[in-house]
Amino acid sequence: MTKTRRLGGWILSGCVAAALAVGLILLRKDAGRQRLADEVHYPNLPPAFSQALEKALQKMRSNENDRDAERLLARLYQANRLYPEARAVYQKIGAGTPGLGSRDHYYLALLDQDENDLVAAQKELREVVKNAPNYLPARLALAEVLFKTGREDEAEKAYSAVLAIDPNQPQAMLGLARLDLQRGNDDAAASRLEDLMAVHSDMTTAAALFAQILNRRGESDRAEAMTEWSRQKPEPILADPWMTEMLADCYDVQRLALLFESYFKTGQIDQAIPFLRRVEILDPKSPAPQILKGWSAAQQHDYATAVAQYQLAIAKGGDLEKICPYLIQAMITLGQVSEAEKLLADYYARTPESIPVLTAYADVAARRGDEKLAKLLLTKLVVKDPYLYSANVSLGKILWAEGDRDGAAKCLQRIASVEAGDVASRALLGEYFLGKSDPVSAIKPLEQAIALTDARAPLIKNLKAMLNEACLQSGNAEEKAGRVSAAVKYYDKGIAILPADSRAYAYEADACARLGQFGKASEALQKMSSLQPENPTIYLSLGDVNYRDGKKDEAVRNWQKALQLAGAGDGDLRRALADRLNGAVAGQTYK
Amino acid sequence: MKHPVRKIIIGALLVLAITTLVTISLRNTPPVVSATKTANSDVGTGKKPFGLDYFSHRSIGKTSEEVPWITDLLIVDLDGDGLKDILVCDGKANKVSWIRQVRLGVFEEQDIGTTVAGPAHVEVADLDGDGHLDVLVASMGVIPPSNLKTGAVVVLMNDGKNHFTNHVLLENVARVTYVAAADLNKDGKLDLVVGQFGYIEGEVRWMENLGNMKFKSHQLLDLPGTIHAPVADLNGDGNPDIVALVSQDSEEVHAFWGDGKGGFRDRVLYGSTNTDFGSSGLTIADVNKDGRPDIVYTNGDGFDYATPGSRPWHGVQWLENLGDGKFSYHRVGDFPGCYSPVVVDLDGDGDNDIVACSGFNDWNDKEAVSLVVFENDGTNHFTARPLAREPTHLIVVKAADLFNDGRIELVTGGFAFYPPYDRAKRVTLWEPKK
16 A cells, blocks of 8 residues: 555656656747747848847847847837737846836837737836826826726826826827717817817817817807818827837838828828838838829829829839829829820720729820710720719710710719719709709709708709709699699799799699689789789789688789789780679689 | 655645646637638537638629629528528629529529619618518718718618618718617617718717608717627616727727617727727627627728738727626737628537638738638637638628528628739638538
8 A cells, every 4th residue: 555655656746747847848948939039030021120130139149138138129029010029028028127117118008009908008008107207108098098998087087197297288188078078068078179279270180079069069160160170181190209219120111101101191291201211221122112102292292203103113013003093193283194195005905994094094085185085985984883983974974065965864873873962963964854854853863962052152043943943844744644732742842942933833823723722822822922013913813812712802902903003005904803803703714 | 754845845846837737728829810720620529620621612693803892791581581691782883782592502693772872781670660671771972981971871671572662861971881770769660870980070870760761860979980880788778779889090999878768878998099900890799698798899901002901900809798887808819801700609519709801911922811710619718710711802701500501601792902803702602511
């Protein structure tokens, strides 16, 4: 028994020792993996990165306790979005003496935020705030993280702490306004945003938010102005020196291109350009820098540079379909239409099915007055993609001018069905249907066009006149078909659109009288008489309606008025009135 | 003394060894979809392991030479014949179509209704209470970024004879990306939740059903970027709540807590401070089967001017519903260009897995993954298992037992925004191999 127990003990010890050995080997291996990935190749990063990495690794290897070398390596990994590697190095720094510093915590917080681990980010940011209380980007990031994790009260305190350091800090003011809004306190939010806009008029996000509150309050003019204001370039990106320092080690072309775009969009050109230059140096074969340069040149109205850059991008293998529209647009702006046409003829020969190339080629052909070519290309284009706006507009124009209104109408219908905000197509469709004696079909597009048009715009007069015409013609057709009630609805609509057109009242009065709706008929005639107070016929009709409605005294008064207004030479009218006033009224009289 | 000392040493070694082994076993970073990862082996469990050969796939519906722009799909038995069909939003054709399962496994596609500009999302509901499912469509007007008021909510009214007529419920608003029906004020009528992505201006609204197909709008949020806004009773108070995923510069998940009378209180449940986070899709499902609806969402949007593609932080996460309006964030795993989370027990092992697809991976890399399942180990820890590398550019995936055989099929839609286009497909059916 004792022997067995002893043996068991030795076996147990052996197993534990073996397990321990395996564990230690694995732990060692694990530690090695966490520390460095020096054998790993990063195919998505340029050779310059590998050189920088090798240099950083060498520096670190030369002195195991050189924390600055470790930090350099960690930031190199982080700047190039190699996050697991960066974390491993930070872990090593943290395990050493004196451990992680404020910047390390901040960089770890940036990693956590990128990866959306906001609980971890919060912990790191609190460390930064504790040890570097005046570093505003960290305080703001903490406030944002708290807001985004639903911790309103703590977020409020964090934003307020920022304002205690910088009373007009725009992001903190905006954050507090958002908290006010989330709590349903529009007034407090509006007041805060008003203050913010007074000191930071470039805060377009705040302007957009403010516009929406103003809209809710019914202050539409001011809301519109604020909306317009908000459509300017985005507000400047907050300066973050620690982040900038880290990004100096960035070799990731995608990240650099995005950084360029972000700064360029906000108008921070001085900050934007170095990123673009870096992209160009790191990846000379990539067309991306030329695309970005072309784009930014065009934004600054330097179209000659834009054209040159876009052409370079294509020469470097950039996506022709993607670049072509921008290139051609820049050439057109420069007036180089015939050059653009030559270029497009070549592109078209190379990619005859490409929609962007077809679109650009058709546009240029139309501008050159080559309607035959434009029509050919546009027809091909709308077969391939039936709902392209510009193609349908251009083809519609050509067909309309050629007199092929049915063909043009198809284009217009396609535009109207996919472009909810397009007025021109709807107006032309209205005109088309009126011309085709199909007033009912004209009503909907015209109604939509009016709804989309500013009430003060000169176009509105014509649109309303067309819609009124369509309603009256539709009413007449309904009456002709014996559907008098339906006709009245159209006349009502006509009156609502153009109350000054006396024809609608006359039609409505007649239709209502036919339906026995004398009250409504009388009302229509009274409105008509206010438009034509000297017209005796209206009073004759009004009297007739009154008479049939059993209101004989009113009838007589209106006939008498008609008689007063009737000219001496208007014998027929005077006789008719005299008959009525003399009581010679029969059923036929009013038909 | 010898024995106690030895025992202490052995005990210490044992503790050290166990600690070491536990440390090693617990050390795990979030699973990353690796291009070189192979299928796991479930030796002895009898279930087929997930991997690139788990599904066979084939195109269904119309064939087209055009680069596909499918924006959404919905699996539903639209005609009530017992066979599940697929509704398709085609952003290129500006149409909603119906891939009808006419016989088991046989699909035919037909357009329904007339044009809907830039359809982005599709749902079904019997909006007029006539016993037939109507089709609700979120219409962006134009799909690429635009601040034009081209959005609309369109319902394709079903006459019960497979004939659908367009009826516009809302128009001339910021681009609409989401619409769903639910009785939000508990008056017995189906109301609507509408998400408007817009561009600079956008919002979330609910539209109160006044009867006779008349609706009154109530604004809930005035931020651009809403992608999805589904309805669920998140806090178990019996009242419907709304959850909105708002991307653009916000990158936030909002909960609108409903009072059952049409009043809603907005709170940010979670959000990213990474403005390039790329929120891309949200679904509500009881991930851990604790009876409370959880929130699963993806980030993988990669639209860019010069460099479209993935980011290292793209992937899937879930917000575990802890009750009382509290949620706990968990990362599920990384997946470049990730879109369209689907919670489903894909392998039928009793726990919920999460399927997602990629719309914005590096498609020049033939090893890039386009479809993945995050396999649940039974304790809500997930491991990424690549399911496919092509078709590429998959922006939507849906799951259901399409053939009533107890197995889950997938349907995916392709939206090819940037080259290479050669491996992009319109609508693909994925059947588990036997």
